[in-house]
Amino acid sequence: MKYSFLPNHLSSPCGVFHFLGNLRRSLSAVVLTCLVAFGLVGSTTLTAFEPTVTKLHRPGGGDFAGDNAGTATAMSDRYLLSGSPFSDEVAENAGSVQVFDARTGRYLRTLTASDGAADDKFGYGVAICGNLAVVGAYGADATGPESGAAYVFDLRNGRQISKLLPDSGSSDNYFAYAVAISGETVLCGAPNDDEQAIDAGAVYVYNARTGELIDKLFAADASTTALFGEGVAICGDIAVIGADGEDSGFSDSGALYVFDLSTGQQASKIKATFPSADDYFGWPVRLSDKYAIVGAIGADGAAAGSGVVYVVDIVNGSVQSGLEPFSYDTSDGFGWDVAIDGNLALVGSWRSDLDGNDAGAAYLFDISTGNRLARLSPPDAADDQLFGSAVALCGNRAAVGALWDGDLAPEAGAVYLYRNFSGPLPLETVTRKGDFAPKSIGSDFTNFRDLFINDLGETAFFATATRGVNGVWTENSGSLDTRTRSGQNLTPLGANFDGTSIAKMFTPIAEHPGFSVAQAIIRGPGVNGTNNRVVLGAYGDMNSPLLRTGEEIFELSNAKFQRFTEVVQNSVSPNIAATYQLRKGNGVTAANDTGVFAVDEYGIPLEDVDPAGERNREGNAIPGAFVDYYGQFFGRVCYANSAFFCFPAYYLEAGEGPAKQGFFYDSESEGPGDVARQGDEPDDVPGAEFRTFLGETIQTERTVYRARIVGDGIKGNNNEGIWSELGFLALRKGQEPDPANEPGVVVNRFLGFWDLDDSHTCLILAKLRGPGVNARNDCALFHISNNGSSIQQLVREGDEVCGCDCPKLGTIQRVDVDTASGNYVVLASLVGSPATNQGILLGNVKTPGMGEEILRKPFIQFRKGTSYQATGGDTTAIRSFLLPQTTDRTGAGAKGLGQVINFYGSIAVCIQFNDRAKQVMKIPVIP
Structure with missing residues (x-):
């Protein structure tokens, strides 16, 4: 006899039928290749084109009637799997899986279970990752009648690697009814598992190669007939599990669960935005990045009970507005299978009648907009073909199953492989190579670099253009416009710039919305190497000089800037801070030629940094420590999203040597101070001392800084760390970030660090060393929170x-x-x-x-x-x-x-x- 392969809750007469067929088989092998145009509907940027479509059947002789090839599909960049759960190679309805080349459609081999038996339904569920495939056989009787089994294969040679079995001997668990794989981790859903409650369901986690059972997952609120595990999907350590029989709120409304596989803990539970009875939200489920695509095959979409498919952001738990078909038939079976890859989603509607009674269809969607892009139907559409019974996506290829296709024999089934299709680009183009460069007549862009964005979404970038033009362009004025470019006349900036123009532009800084900053080299009358560098600020294309070399600065006793070693911008106010070196002469010597200078968007020194300019200069007394004096500044400065900026410098105790290092700050509102000094004891390293300050950043009012330490037990492999001004060590060289799971793996060196606004948290990019660490896995990004704990x-x-x-x-x-x-x-x-x-x-x-x-x-x-x-x-x-x-x-x-x-x-x-x-x-x- 033939079996229903509907979900358990749909094996009923309420508008859904069982699939019955005969056992006749016929001999034929057909591969049909043709060109098909997508039908396009609604608002979309997708243009009609003609992808190649290849129709795939299993080759060779045999009685294929009722095999139902295309019941399940899975596809990678190299392989395409087609499940035939009712084929009889091994035994009646034991099942098999055909493997094709996803690039060409060429048949490669057939997979069968090494111990296959009648009614196993091997191939009802399939999944693929790299060279590994997992095949579910939920009808297998390994530990009890229809307890289920799963098999792992090497697709390069068809060799069976392992067999996965449930730990329970209960019958009718339907273990491996749904399967998924990521890397070497396999999920097997057992929606009728009774361990928590009757048909509450469970999901097993295995190592694909060894067959070792890693974990068994249950819903935290497991309930009777929830069917947890009816749909499963996996990405790395994240598992998404559907329980379409879950009843909270409404009977059989369904739910989605997100699990952390590294801990086995449930991270969240997600319901449809407007759940209702008999929606069955949670089957099927697929995952691509942070977006899950989830079927609700009983939901009221285009018509009552027509089915809806939802895009779910598993990070914030938001459920996007549902994807719906073009037709309005309650019995189209929209959402019977789903696939997602990148910003494209493919949805099977296997009982669509537009091309014939139950001929079927599949719909392509852009999940970034929710737009329906195309309706797929085969060129040889026929009644009762059930095209859309299974769908898969990978790159620019799609696979669609038609499990009752009759080319080889009645209900033998087939799979259609679509190649060379694509969707709209979900990005916004600012400009492109070859476009004209605004405000630079006759010049077209030739190259771009140093591209930045502010919180208003305005970009700023350096570019070169034809006719020898280089410059900075921004969107600060609301549309792309020249900010400053080579050849631009600077006479409007004032008498000091009369007759000058820009010779060369440098990297922009665009921290503040609407206001960007960039350095330039200028030329013109009276301009030479001592006064040709200027820091320009701009609202839109209205430039103002903020700092310039060679000009006398009243606030610095009429000294002149020789160069700016670093310029940074505040992200909240348009103010900037710059570290500088002064030109020798007129009282400027090697003992007082460095410092930090801060100005507003008009180039006016900040009033609250008093006396303006002099306070943070080499040779001056350190505010608040009047017996100590600044030595040479390091040439680094950082600016917060508040009134604070910070900088490292040498200092002299009581004005005498030897010089020591310190890390200091100043503020427009609260005045100056120091964060740490050489010789201070660092937090969480008792008995040690700070020796060198290596880097710093600041957010709000607190800093995070990188430093080297000395002391007993301090060696080259543990003499550096990153500290927070709030009083904790974030991470240290030689420290084990995860001693429980990776003992002996330690931080080797630091590559980057960022301070989050609350200052209790930071991100650190670090190189690692230790057991199992090599050049392929020695760099990691860490999140440090809870004051380093x-x-x-x-x-x-x-x-x-x-x-x-x-x-x-x-x-x-x-x-x-x-x-x-x-x-x-x-x-x-x-x-x-x-x-x-x-x-x-x-x-x-x-x-x-x-x-x-x-x-x-x-x-x-x-x-x-x-x-x-x-x-x-x-x-x-x-x-x-x-x-x-x-x-x-x-x-x-x-x-x-x-x-x-x-x-x-x-x-x-x-x-x-x-x-x-x-x-x-x-x-x-x-x-």
Whole structure:
């Protein structure tokens, strides 16, 4: 006999039927290749095009009637799996899985269970990661009637690696009804497990290669007939589990659960925004990065009970407005299967009648907008084909099952492979190579670098253009405009600039909304090497000189600036601070030629830094410690999002040597002071002393700084750390960040650090050493919280990354943090194909609460190699991403040098495409 392969709660006569068929088999093998145009509906930027479609059947002879190939599909960049749970190779309805080349559609091999038996339904669930495949056989009788089993295979040769079994001998558990895999971790849903309550459900976690049971997960509020585990998805240490029979609020309304697999703890529970009875929210479930796509096959969408599919942000728990089909039939089965990859989602509607009774369809959506992009239907659509019974997405390819396709035999089934399609690019283009450069007549952009963004979403960047032009362009005036460019006349700036113009521009700083800062070299009458450097500030394209070399500064006893070693900007006020060196002569000597100078947006020294300018100068008495005097300044300064700026400098006790190092601050409102001095005892390292201050950053009113220490037991492998002014050590060389799980793995050196606004928290990028550490996994980003008592590894080289090809993180190339919101961005290489080996990951360390720490980890947002529709409808792919360095040479970040990620999580990035287009783009937050 044939079986129902509906979810357990749908095996009833209420509008849903059981699939019955005969056991006849016929001999044929057909591969149909053709061109099909997408049907487009609604508001979209997707242009009609013709992807190649290949129809896949199993080859060879046999009686294939009723095999139901295409009941389940899974796809990576190399392999495509088609489950045939009712095939009879091994025994009647034992099942099998066909493996195809995802690039060409060529048949490779058939997988069967080594101990397959009648009615196992092997192939009802399939999943893939790299070269590993997991196949569910929920009808297997290994530990009891229909207790279920799962099998892991090496797809390169078809070899069975392991068999996974439930620990319970109960019958009808339907173990492996749903399966998922990430790296070497396998999830097997057992929705009818009775350990917590009758049919409450459970999910088993295994090591794919060894078959070892790692954990068994239950809902914290497990209840009767919740069917927890009916849908499962996994990405690294995050598991998303559907319980579509969960009853809280309404009977069978369903729920979604998020788990941290590193601890086995439930992180959150998510319900549909407006749940109702018989929605069955939670089946099926798929996961791509931080977005889960979740079916609610009984929900009222386009029509009563027509089905709705939701996009769920698993980090903040928000459920986006539902995706709905084009038709309004209550029995279309919309959401029977779902797939997601990047910003595209594919939804099966296997009983759609637009092309014939139950011919089926699949719908393509852009999850960044919710737009319906296309309706897929086969060119040979027929009644009762059930196209859309299973769907899969990977890159620019999609697979759609049609389990009752009759080409080979009645209900033999088939899979359609769609290649070379893409969706709209979910980014905003600011400008591109070849576009005209505003306010530079006859010049077109040729290259971009040093791209930044402020909290208003305004970008600022350095660019070169034809005709020898270079300069800074911004969106500070509301649209892209010249801020300053080579050749620009500076006479309007005043008498001191009469007849001058810009010769060369440098990297902009765009911390403050509406106001950007950049240094320039100028030329013209009276301009020479002693007075040709100027710091310009601008609202839009209205420039004002803030600081200039060679000009007498009244507040510095008419001394003249020789150079500016660092310039930083306040992100709340437009003020800037600069470390300087003065030109020798007229009272300026090597003993008083360095310091820090702060001005407002008009170049006026800050009034509350009194006496203006002189207070933070080498040779002067240190305020509040009048017997001590500043020595030489280090040439570093950092500015907070408040009135405070800080800087390191040497000082002389009682005006006498030897010089020692100190770390000091000043403020527009509260006056100056010191944070730490050489010889002070560092927090949490009793008996040691500070020796050298290596880097610093500041947020609000408190600093985080990097320093070297000396003392008993202090050696080269533990003589450096990062401290908070609030009185705690964040992390130290030689310290074990995770002694429980990785004993002996210690911090080797620091690469970057950021202070979050509350100053109780910071992020640290560090190199590691120790057992198991090598060049492929020796760099990690840590989140330090609770005054140093909690250390969480956010991301590490070698980590598994979400993606249909199951990549791993290669080299961490860039990190930037918005310290107010906790948003952060990681640019990294990925291990895998050279065509897809770079990605941008985004995360947030402030939103998740206690027990949800796993959700602080970053998720990949964009990948090299992803195909998109370019202007005019042509398809192109991302070739590379470019983010500027936002930390200084000591690794200090968020110190006033500009940012690439803002408070709202938007980032600015330069992207090069395979068609050689290079664009300045903003990546918005997907709502």
